[in-house]
Amino acid sequence: MPADLAVIGLGHLGLPLAQAAVTAGIDTVGYDPDPRPYAELRAGRSPVEGALTASEVRRMLSGGFRPTTDAAELGRVRTAVICSPTPLGPDRTVDLTALGDAARALASRLRPHTTVLLESAVPPGTTETFLRPLLEEGSGLVAGRDFHLACSPGRLDPGNRTRTLANTPKVIGGLTPACTESAAAFYGRLTDKVVRARGPREAEMTKVLETNFRHVNIALVNEMAVLCHDLGVDFWDVIRCAETKPFGFQPFRPGPGVGGHGVPVDPGCPPPGGRASGHPLRMVSLAQEINDRMPSYVIQRCATLLNEHGKSVRGARVLLLGVTYKPDTADQEAAPAREIATRLMDMGAQIGFHDPHVLDWRVRERPVPRADSLYEAAAAADLTVLLQQHRTYDLQGLAVKAQLLLDTRGATPAGAAHRL
Known part of the structure; x- marks a missing residue:
């Protein structure tokens, strides 16, 4: 079944984003290759400590949210937001393994006119020199021409019930001005204020x-x-x-x-x-x-x-x-x-x-x-x-x-x- 949005990575970034999208009436699928988040969510529980309450998870599911481990779902969406974990490795550099896996899973199913957004915390240059080549090589499409690509780093404060996605300004930097505007149109449905970065x-x-x-x-x-x-x-x-x-x-x-x-x-x-x-x-x-x-x-x-x-x-x-x-x-x-x-x-x-x-x-x-x-x-x-x-x-x-x-x-x- 097609969806408007795919949230890739159901962790501390992806779950609140999916919740906000469902609340805004956006048909949302949540993809994670790890079967544990899928099983926890289907059982009505949050797979991440402190991210969502059980009642919030149940409301998401009743609102149409569909967790999945099937990457085929990624080929049926208009917008894909990558929220993969990017922890520090043993050498204290950012480990982009999960981000690379997410990009490859999405790339082979990427359709023209899709908007791809990156929320994971990454070193400057990652969107252009790491994520973009993976998406283009795996799809045969060109970022900025055939599909939109932008970065909008996650800004949520876990456990903070006062500062939510809705009232926290969202910073957006697109590969092209058109990419930025496409990202702004999406996030404008979720937050009160969008801040456009140069890139x-x-x-x-x-x-x-x-x-x-x-x-x-x-x-x-x-x-x-x-x-x-x-x-x-x-x-x-x-x-x-x-x-x-x-x-x-x-x-x-x-x-x-x-x-x-x-x-x-x-x-x-x-x-x-x-x-x-x-x-x-x-x-x-x-x-x-x-x-x-x-x-x-x-x-x-x-x-x-x-x-x-x-x-x-x-x-x-x-x-x-x-x-x-x-x-x-x-x-x-x-x-x-x-x-x-x-x-x-x-x-x-x-x-x-x-x-x-x-x-x-x-x-x-x-x-x-x-x-x-x-x-x-x-x-x-x-x-x-x-x-x-x-x-x-x-x-x-x-x-x-x-x-x-x-x-x-x-x-x-x-x-x-x-x-x-």
């Missing part, structure tokens, strides 16, 4: 700037938090004062590490077939180095606190609170909790966890005991570590119950706990 590279670089802006600023406050602790300065009070400045300052807060789907990207590392700029972003590299050190710093603080209270890490009962990468969501993508738990286990600690959004948590494929009663578990633990400040946590009450509390988020009242 695909400018759209791709917009995502790079936005992501690196976050990582660099988090690195700054992480480094200052360590410095202020050594100097005996309450850095959380410093932030409270600084954020009263009505211009020239945006508050960021330190934490145990940086998680999430937006990975820092150095555009000096080109996509396959692209050209290196010769100008690596040294600040981004340094920011990543600083942020990567934060789990180790948390472990150091844990060991110091235990030693100050006559205990060692070996044999200590440590309760980790909040194992997701951001508050009030089940999304664990790149959350520092797993690395912290691993290192504590290596040092001989007995680890338990509590998270209102995560019922089962595994480290090294082994289940970590989950606390049923938060207060009882905190009272029994030698050390409780707040890694994520979910809204449901009564931190003042927790500070009273816990034997020893390390707050890595600065969420507890001043003086109620040891803060990062």
Whole structure:
């Protein structure tokens, strides 16, 4: 059965996009070569933690959304949006394997006048030097003449119910002006505002700037938090004062590490077939180095606190609170909790966890005991570590119950706990 739209990749980008399209009355098919998302969606469940609720999935299905593993469905659509995952590989460059697979699956079925859009986070130049050749070689069509091609990087904030696709401006950069306008016509049905970039590279670089802006600023406050602790300065009070400045300052807060789907990207590392700029972003590299050190710093603080209270890490009962990468969501993508738990286990600690959004948590494929009663578990633990400040946590009450509390988020009242 033909559809107006195919969303390729049913992950944290593709699912919300498909939901918005179905809500807008667009006949939508969702393609993913992995059978697991298909099975989960057909069963009325979200295959991605924190992306959609079960009721939202059921509404999508009742609205006509059709998940599939059959790539033949891609040849019957007017618009195809590629939302394939692009994680960092072992060498910290972006892995475009899934994007390449999606492009080949689409290319062999691509029809003239189709609009192809790329939402995956990629290095600048990927749309033109990687995606375009795959689509043209596999279809025999020419981008910009026979079909439209544009980049519109994903901008959603997982778990944010205030900022949705509808009220978040969409940046679009087409291969040609006609490509840009075709993409704008599609996204104009889903969002209140469309921002036209000069081309695909400018759209791709917009995502790079936005992501690196976050990582660099988090690195700054992480480094200052360590410095202020050594100097005996309450850095959380410093932030409270600084954020009263009505211009020239945006508050960021330190934490145990940086998680999430937006990975820092150095555009000096080109996509396959692209050209290196010769100008690596040294600040981004340094920011990543600083942020990567934060789990180790948390472990150091844990060991110091235990030693100050006559205990060692070996044999200590440590309760980790909040194992997701951001508050009030089940999304664990790149959350520092797993690395912290691993290192504590290596040092001989007995680890338990509590998270209102995560019922089962595994480290090294082994289940970590989950606390049923938060207060009882905190009272029994030698050390409780707040890694994520979910809204449901009564931190003042927790500070009273816990034997020893390390707050890595600065969420507890001043003086109620040891803060990062």
